[in-house]
Amino acid sequence: MNPSKNDALVTLRAPDGAQATVSLHGGQLLSWIPAGGEEQLYASPLSVPAAGSALRGGVPVIFPQFALQGPYPRHGIARTRTWSLVQREQGVQGDALAVLRLEDDADTLRLWPHAFALELTVRIAGSRLEMELAVENRGEARFSFQAALHSYWRVQDLGRVQIEGLQDRRYCESDTGLEGVQHSHRLELLPGKAIDRIVYGPASTLRLVELGEATTRRLLIESEGFDDVVVWNPGADHGLPDLPAADWQHFVCVEAAQIEHPPVLEPGDEWVARQALTAR
Template identity: 55%
Template structure:
């Protein structure tokens, strides 16, 4: 048996709050199809949301999980990260099932999007929570009569207590583009320990497992681990602005960089090409294991 969940408000904007039978919760804003919060069953907030972010029409929200489409970052002629994260999405369904909760949102082209990106498309974002797991799927269908290409990402901001006690496991052997110094490099060790600004596009990740590790209490060796898996997205972006870059971000506190790390499922280096009527889907799955 399922139960429909109503539209409510969060930070002054329309949103839907998912609540699974086991207590897992998530909040998704219709503005941008933006996941604002995820709390696993019996757990704590897993996503970083900037306390100085704006929640206004036409403005991107800083934190949570922004949807980047049809352009990642400034790698193209459109505004940074495209327009999907600042458009109003339509809520198709929001319901609590017997063991989970699910929301589905859609975004289609309109006169404004066609002025900057002349293609007919439909995006569908599905968010599912249950227990310790979150699944986010982004799908795109070419609704027009000509082919198009796009890049995209689920720009996930993870909340951490201290970036200096945080690392990412599972990147060993992968090539990456370093967006800070604009060079191609290779990851030689298994653990990535952020030091200074980090902005890397790891290539060929595919379904390779990544793990966010955070040392919580050195005395008793307590740590937090979040397993990160993806399908359909071939790249993964790891980003932390560090102090100097963070100070230039008006929608983030000066010390906000210490409490976040982005690990994003992405399709950047090889744009997705869809012929008329074709579809693509990419998934990011997060599981708190400790």
């Protein structure tokens, strides 16, 4: 990913060496390197910030609509707009954090006719990343919404990846509408095959496991307030113009999401959900 010089980036560094980079374009976490570790997020080198377009990679914020499940722009309006940095702290409690905010304006009201505010908090320390998404109804009428943290996790070889913790949960394949239940403890991804699966029902802990020849990488994913999980990879025949042809092999999206049961906010109310990642 090649942000322009004019594109605002927020860099965080904790006292122990953990690092993160957040773009104000989309309010999007682009990079997370745990202390003493390696990059955990994938960002496409072909994706360039531009007004009205989304960045491919990192952790886009999906709001107020998931995919095309409604009349509004795909994945909503938050990931294509400029957010504001309202707080940044480094080293106060041995960590580093940033708080970004997005509020409605004339342009958003034309697309989605509700007054709202989003706040995204990113906190890093050691081998841990914490993200919190808050949604506030600033208007005079209730509204409902969907939301997700569309996380692109970097892997060396998708064929060696397993996702643990989804067993006994219902799912729907978004591309075909096929429904089923995940019976196995491990979801193994098929090399070259696209997957676009919404898994319903809360699971507080997942594990992304990549089996290496010498070592096994594990990413612990814990969530609170998000009821659903999305697993996505476009496969070998993706044809996406902002993704190198072979890079489908080097990431998988495991997204904390709220899709099946959209929250309903009365005027003045707030909804908050969180995810925490631990690299092992």
